[in-house]
Amino acid sequence: MSTPPPAIQPPFLYGTAWKEERTPALTALALRAGFRGIDTANQRRHYVEAGVGEALAAAYRDGVVTRADLFLQTKFTYRGGQDHRLPYDPAADLTTQVAQSMASSLEHLGTDHVDSYVLHGPASGHGWTEADAETWAAMVRERDAGRARRVGVSNVSLRHLEQLEASGAELPVFVQNRCFARVGWDRDVRAFCAARHIVYQGFSLLTANPEVLGHPLVASIAARGRATRPQVVFRFALAVGMLPLTGTSSAEHMRQDLASPDLALTPAEVEAIESLAG
Numbered sequence: 001m002s003t004p005p006p007a008i009q010p011p012f013l014y015g016t017a018w019k020e021e022r023t024p025a026l027t028a029l030a031l032r033a034g035f036r037g038i039d040t041a042n043q044r045r046h047y048v049e050a051g052v053g054e055a056l057a058a059a060y061r062d063g064v065v066t067r068a069d070l071f072l073q074t075k076f077t078y079r080g081g082q083d084h085r086l087p088y089d090p091a092a093d094l095t096t097q098v099a100q101s102m103a104s105s106l107e108h109l110g111t112d113h114v115d116s117y118v119l120h121g122p123a124s125g126h127g128w129t130e131a132d133a134e135t136w137a138a139m140v141r142e143r144d145a146g147r148a149r150r151v152g153v154s155n156v157s158l159r160h161l162e163q164l165e166a167s168g169a170e171l172p173v174f175v176q177n178r179c180f181a182r183v184g185w186d187r188d189v190r191a192f193c194a195a196r197h198i199v200y201q202g203f204s205l206l207t208a209n210p211e212v213l214g215h216p217l218v219a220s221i222a223a224r225g226r227a228t229r230p231q232v233v234f235r236f237a238l239a240v241g242m243l244p245l246t247g248t249s250s251a252e253h254m255r256q257d258l259a260s261p262d263l264a265l266t267p268a269e270v271e272a273i274e275s276l277a278g
Protein backbone atom coordinates (compact mmCIF):
# COMPACT_ATOMS: atom_id res chain seq x y z
CA MET A 1 0.00 0.00 0.00
CA SER A 2 1.46 3.38 -0.90
CA THR A 3 1.35 6.26 1.55
CA PRO A 4 1.23 9.98 0.90
CA PRO A 5 4.52 11.86 1.20
CA PRO A 6 5.16 13.38 4.61
CA ALA A 7 3.70 16.84 4.95
CA ILE A 8 7.19 18.21 5.33
CA GLN A 9 10.71 16.92 5.05
CA PRO A 10 12.80 19.32 7.10
CA PRO A 11 16.43 20.03 6.16
CA PHE A 12 17.65 19.19 9.67
CA LEU A 13 16.59 16.83 12.46
CA TYR A 14 16.85 17.70 16.14
CA GLY A 15 18.04 14.65 18.09
CA THR A 16 16.71 14.10 21.61
CA ALA A 17 19.11 11.42 22.90
CA TRP A 18 20.91 11.67 26.26
CA LYS A 19 18.91 14.66 27.55
CA GLU A 20 17.13 12.89 30.42
CA GLU A 21 15.17 15.40 32.54
CA ARG A 22 16.19 18.23 30.22
CA THR A 23 14.36 16.58 27.29
CA PRO A 24 11.14 18.65 27.49
CA ALA A 25 12.94 21.99 27.88
CA LEU A 26 15.54 21.32 25.17
CA THR A 27 12.96 19.96 22.71
CA ALA A 28 10.82 23.04 23.37
CA LEU A 29 13.87 25.26 22.80
CA ALA A 30 14.60 23.47 19.52
CA LEU A 31 11.03 23.98 18.30
CA ARG A 32 11.20 27.67 19.21
CA ALA A 33 14.56 27.93 17.44
CA GLY A 34 12.93 26.64 14.27
CA PHE A 35 13.58 22.89 14.11
CA ARG A 36 10.63 21.08 12.54
CA GLY A 37 12.10 17.56 12.46
CA ILE A 38 12.43 15.68 15.77
CA ASP A 39 14.24 12.36 16.23
CA THR A 40 13.55 10.18 19.25
CA ALA A 41 13.25 6.49 20.18
CA ASN A 42 11.15 4.33 22.48
CA GLN A 43 14.34 3.36 24.28
CA ARG A 44 14.32 4.76 27.80
CA ARG A 45 18.02 3.91 28.21
CA HIS A 46 19.03 6.83 25.95
CA TYR A 47 15.83 8.78 25.27
CA VAL A 48 12.84 10.19 27.17
CA GLU A 49 10.20 9.92 24.46
CA ALA A 50 7.46 11.00 26.87
CA GLY A 51 9.48 14.17 27.53
CA VAL A 52 9.45 14.92 23.80
CA GLY A 53 5.68 14.50 23.93
CA GLU A 54 5.49 16.98 26.83
CA ALA A 55 7.38 19.57 24.76
CA LEU A 56 5.13 18.96 21.76
CA ALA A 57 1.97 19.40 23.82
CA ALA A 58 3.30 22.67 25.24
CA ALA A 59 4.35 23.90 21.78
CA TYR A 60 0.87 23.16 20.35
CA ARG A 61 -0.76 24.86 23.34
CA ASP A 62 1.46 27.94 23.01
CA GLY A 63 0.91 28.18 19.24
CA VAL A 64 4.59 27.61 18.41
CA VAL A 65 3.79 24.81 15.92
CA THR A 66 0.99 22.49 14.91
CA ARG A 67 1.33 18.74 14.41
CA ALA A 68 1.09 19.30 10.65
CA ASP A 69 4.24 21.48 10.75
CA LEU A 70 6.31 18.64 12.16
CA PHE A 71 8.24 15.59 11.06
CA LEU A 72 8.28 13.19 14.01
CA GLN A 73 10.57 10.19 13.88
CA THR A 74 10.86 7.44 16.47
CA LYS A 75 12.40 3.98 16.62
CA PHE A 76 11.77 0.38 17.56
CA THR A 77 14.64 -0.95 19.67
CA TYR A 78 15.33 -4.64 20.26
CA ARG A 79 15.54 -6.02 23.81
CA GLY A 80 19.34 -6.07 23.55
CA GLY A 81 19.48 -2.30 23.12
CA GLN A 82 17.16 -1.58 26.04
CA ASP A 83 17.53 -1.53 29.82
CA HIS A 84 14.80 -2.80 32.18
CA ARG A 85 12.37 0.00 31.16
CA LEU A 86 10.81 -1.79 28.20
CA PRO A 87 7.97 -0.48 26.03
CA TYR A 88 6.81 -4.05 25.28
CA ASP A 89 6.43 -7.50 26.76
CA PRO A 90 9.85 -9.17 26.34
CA ALA A 91 8.14 -12.59 26.25
CA ALA A 92 5.99 -11.60 23.27
CA ASP A 93 7.03 -12.32 19.69
CA LEU A 94 8.72 -9.55 17.70
CA THR A 95 5.60 -8.69 15.72
CA THR A 96 3.72 -8.08 18.97
CA GLN A 97 6.65 -6.13 20.42
CA VAL A 98 6.62 -3.78 17.42
CA ALA A 99 2.87 -3.18 17.81
CA GLN A 100 3.24 -2.57 21.56
CA SER A 101 6.24 -0.27 21.12
CA MET A 102 4.43 1.73 18.44
CA ALA A 103 1.28 2.09 20.59
CA SER A 104 3.45 3.32 23.45
CA SER A 105 5.29 5.79 21.16
CA LEU A 106 2.04 7.27 19.89
CA GLU A 107 0.88 7.69 23.48
CA HIS A 108 4.18 9.32 24.51
CA LEU A 109 4.11 11.68 21.54
CA GLY A 110 0.39 12.48 21.72
CA THR A 111 -0.24 11.68 18.06
CA ASP A 112 -2.00 9.09 15.93
CA HIS A 113 0.96 8.63 13.58
CA VAL A 114 4.68 9.27 13.30
CA ASP A 115 6.24 10.53 10.09
CA SER A 116 9.03 8.00 10.21
CA TYR A 117 9.46 4.71 12.08
CA VAL A 118 13.01 3.42 12.22
CA LEU A 119 14.48 0.04 13.20
CA HIS A 120 17.10 1.25 15.69
CA GLY A 121 19.60 -1.40 14.66
CA PRO A 122 19.60 -4.88 13.17
CA ALA A 123 19.74 -7.90 15.47
CA SER A 124 23.26 -8.85 14.36
CA GLY A 125 26.22 -6.83 13.16
CA HIS A 126 26.97 -9.50 10.59
CA GLY A 127 23.90 -9.49 8.41
CA TRP A 128 20.13 -9.18 7.98
CA THR A 129 18.59 -11.99 10.04
CA GLU A 130 15.24 -13.77 10.28
CA ALA A 131 14.50 -11.63 13.33
CA ASP A 132 15.11 -8.47 11.28
CA ALA A 133 12.86 -9.78 8.50
CA GLU A 134 10.02 -10.40 10.97
CA THR A 135 10.50 -7.03 12.68
CA TRP A 136 10.74 -5.15 9.39
CA ALA A 137 7.55 -6.79 8.09
CA ALA A 138 5.78 -5.77 11.32
CA MET A 139 7.02 -2.19 10.90
CA VAL A 140 5.79 -2.10 7.30
CA ARG A 141 2.39 -3.28 8.57
CA GLU A 142 2.38 -0.40 11.08
CA ARG A 143 3.00 1.90 8.12
CA ASP A 144 0.20 0.25 6.12
CA ALA A 145 -2.14 0.73 9.07
CA GLY A 146 -1.39 4.47 8.98
CA ARG A 147 0.51 4.68 12.25
CA ALA A 148 3.73 5.62 10.41
CA ARG A 149 4.12 7.52 7.16
CA ARG A 150 7.51 6.06 6.31
CA VAL A 151 9.85 3.32 7.55
CA GLY A 152 13.60 3.33 7.93
CA VAL A 153 16.59 1.46 9.34
CA SER A 154 19.54 2.61 11.43
CA ASN A 155 23.07 1.43 12.23
CA VAL A 156 23.27 -0.66 9.07
CA SER A 157 26.17 -1.74 6.88
CA LEU A 158 26.08 -2.11 3.12
CA ARG A 159 25.81 -5.87 3.72
CA HIS A 160 22.63 -5.44 5.81
CA LEU A 161 21.09 -3.32 3.06
CA GLU A 162 22.07 -5.67 0.26
CA GLN A 163 20.65 -8.65 2.14
CA LEU A 164 17.45 -6.76 2.95
CA GLU A 165 17.09 -5.92 -0.74
CA ALA A 166 17.88 -9.49 -1.85
CA SER A 167 15.17 -10.81 0.49
CA GLY A 168 12.62 -9.03 -1.67
CA ALA A 169 11.34 -6.98 1.28
CA GLU A 170 10.36 -3.37 0.83
CA LEU A 171 13.32 -0.98 0.94
CA PRO A 172 13.55 1.66 3.68
CA VAL A 173 12.81 5.29 2.89
CA PHE A 174 15.43 6.40 5.45
CA VAL A 175 18.81 5.07 6.52
CA GLN A 176 20.19 6.66 9.72
CA ASN A 177 23.89 6.01 10.38
CA ARG A 178 26.81 7.34 12.36
CA CYS A 179 28.82 9.12 9.72
CA PHE A 180 32.59 8.72 9.83
CA ALA A 181 34.67 10.88 7.49
CA ARG A 182 37.46 8.29 7.59
CA VAL A 183 35.31 5.92 5.50
CA GLY A 184 34.36 8.60 2.98
CA TRP A 185 31.48 9.74 5.18
CA ASP A 186 29.89 6.25 4.93
CA ARG A 187 30.54 6.31 1.18
CA ASP A 188 29.28 2.78 0.37
CA VAL A 189 26.03 3.07 2.26
CA ARG A 190 25.41 6.55 0.87
CA ALA A 191 25.96 5.30 -2.67
CA PHE A 192 23.49 2.44 -2.11
CA CYS A 193 20.96 4.96 -0.78
CA ALA A 194 21.50 7.51 -3.56
CA ALA A 195 20.95 4.86 -6.26
CA ARG A 196 17.57 3.99 -4.70
CA HIS A 197 16.36 7.44 -3.64
CA ILE A 198 16.73 6.48 0.03
CA VAL A 199 17.30 9.50 2.27
CA TYR A 200 20.53 9.14 4.25
CA GLN A 201 20.36 10.63 7.75
CA GLY A 202 23.79 11.28 9.27
CA PHE A 203 24.45 11.51 13.02
CA SER A 204 27.62 12.15 15.04
CA LEU A 205 28.79 14.33 12.15
CA LEU A 206 30.77 16.44 14.64
CA THR A 207 31.65 14.00 17.41
CA ALA A 208 32.80 11.20 15.05
CA ASN A 209 35.02 13.52 13.02
CA PRO A 210 37.37 15.62 15.20
CA GLU A 211 40.08 15.36 12.52
CA VAL A 212 37.76 17.16 10.07
CA LEU A 213 36.88 19.91 12.54
CA GLY A 214 40.59 20.44 13.13
CA HIS A 215 41.60 20.37 9.47
CA PRO A 216 43.08 23.57 7.92
CA LEU A 217 40.74 23.29 4.90
CA VAL A 218 37.66 23.39 7.12
CA ALA A 219 39.19 26.21 9.17
CA SER A 220 39.88 28.28 6.04
CA ILE A 221 36.36 27.74 4.63
CA ALA A 222 34.88 28.74 8.00
CA ALA A 223 37.04 31.90 8.10
CA ARG A 224 36.18 32.81 4.50
CA GLY A 225 32.44 32.29 5.08
CA ARG A 226 32.43 33.88 8.55
CA ALA A 227 31.00 30.60 9.80
CA THR A 228 31.97 28.09 12.46
CA ARG A 229 33.65 24.78 11.66
CA PRO A 230 30.55 22.77 12.70
CA GLN A 231 28.56 24.88 10.24
CA VAL A 232 30.99 23.89 7.47
CA VAL A 233 30.47 20.21 8.32
CA PHE A 234 26.67 20.52 8.35
CA ARG A 235 26.70 22.54 5.12
CA PHE A 236 28.85 19.84 3.52
CA ALA A 237 26.44 17.14 4.71
CA LEU A 238 23.52 18.99 3.10
CA ALA A 239 25.52 19.51 -0.10
CA VAL A 240 26.06 15.76 -0.54
CA GLY A 241 22.37 15.07 0.03
CA MET A 242 22.33 14.03 3.68
CA LEU A 243 19.64 14.85 6.18
CA PRO A 244 21.84 15.77 9.18
CA LEU A 245 21.02 15.41 12.87
CA THR A 246 22.16 17.64 15.68
CA GLY A 247 21.51 17.08 19.35
CA THR A 248 22.96 20.34 20.59
CA SER A 249 21.88 21.60 24.02
CA SER A 250 22.88 25.18 23.24
CA ALA A 251 20.46 27.81 21.91
CA GLU A 252 23.33 29.50 20.08
CA HIS A 253 24.41 26.24 18.43
CA MET A 254 20.78 25.53 17.46
CA ARG A 255 20.70 28.87 15.68
CA GLN A 256 24.07 28.21 14.02
CA ASP A 257 23.16 24.68 12.95
CA LEU A 258 19.89 25.88 11.35
CA ALA A 259 21.77 28.72 9.61
CA SER A 260 24.39 26.38 8.10
CA PRO A 261 22.54 26.20 4.72
CA ASP A 262 23.36 29.91 4.29
CA LEU A 263 27.08 29.15 3.91
CA ALA A 264 28.12 28.85 0.27
CA LEU A 265 30.43 25.94 -0.63
CA THR A 266 31.93 25.52 -4.09
CA PRO A 267 31.71 22.10 -5.77
CA ALA A 268 35.51 21.84 -5.40
CA GLU A 269 35.23 22.45 -1.64
CA VAL A 270 32.52 19.83 -1.29
CA GLU A 271 34.68 17.34 -3.17
CA ALA A 272 37.72 18.19 -1.07
CA ILE A 273 35.83 17.74 2.23
CA GLU A 274 34.35 14.47 0.97
CA SER A 275 37.81 12.97 0.55
CA LEU A 276 39.52 14.77 3.43
CA ALA A 277 39.93 11.81 5.73
CA GLY A 278 39.29 8.68 3.74
Ligand SMILES: NC(=O)c1ccc[n+]([C@@H]2O[C@H](COP(=O)([O-])OP(=O)(O)OC[C@H]3O[C@@H](n4cnc5c(N)ncnc54)[C@H](OP(=O)(O)O)[C@@H]3O)[C@@H](O)[C@H]2O)c1
Nearest residue numbers: 015016017039154203204230245246247248249250253256
Ligand atom coordinates in the same frame (compact mmCIF):
# COMPACT_ATOMS: atom_id res chain seq x y z
N1 LIG B 1 20.29 5.74 15.54
C1 LIG B 1 21.18 5.75 16.52
O1 LIG B 1 21.63 4.71 17.01
C2 LIG B 1 21.65 7.07 17.07
C3 LIG B 1 22.83 7.11 17.83
C4 LIG B 1 23.28 8.33 18.29
C5 LIG B 1 22.56 9.49 18.02
N2 LIG B 1 21.40 9.42 17.31
C6 LIG B 1 20.57 10.61 17.06
O2 LIG B 1 21.39 11.66 16.60
C7 LIG B 1 21.25 12.79 17.47
C8 LIG B 1 22.53 13.59 17.45
O3 LIG B 1 23.53 12.82 18.09
P1 LIG B 1 25.07 13.04 17.75
O4 LIG B 1 25.75 11.74 18.01
O5 LIG B 1 25.18 13.64 16.41
O6 LIG B 1 25.62 13.99 18.84
P2 LIG B 1 25.04 15.31 19.49
O7 LIG B 1 24.28 14.91 20.69
O8 LIG B 1 24.36 16.10 18.46
O9 LIG B 1 26.34 16.01 19.96
C9 LIG B 1 26.94 16.91 19.11
C10 LIG B 1 28.02 17.64 19.85
O10 LIG B 1 28.35 18.70 19.01
C11 LIG B 1 28.16 19.94 19.68
N3 LIG B 1 27.57 20.90 18.72
C12 LIG B 1 26.39 20.84 18.02
N4 LIG B 1 26.24 21.92 17.22
C13 LIG B 1 27.35 22.65 17.42
C14 LIG B 1 27.80 23.87 16.89
N5 LIG B 1 27.09 24.55 16.00
N6 LIG B 1 28.99 24.33 17.32
C15 LIG B 1 29.73 23.66 18.22
N7 LIG B 1 29.36 22.48 18.77
C16 LIG B 1 28.18 22.00 18.36
C17 LIG B 1 27.28 19.66 20.84
O11 LIG B 1 27.62 20.48 21.93
P3 LIG B 1 26.57 21.55 22.53
O12 LIG B 1 25.45 20.74 23.14
O13 LIG B 1 27.37 22.32 23.50
O14 LIG B 1 26.14 22.35 21.35
C18 LIG B 1 27.59 18.20 21.18
O15 LIG B 1 28.66 18.11 22.07
C19 LIG B 1 20.87 12.17 18.81
O16 LIG B 1 20.25 13.08 19.68
C20 LIG B 1 19.93 11.09 18.35
O17 LIG B 1 18.65 11.63 18.09
C21 LIG B 1 20.94 8.22 16.81
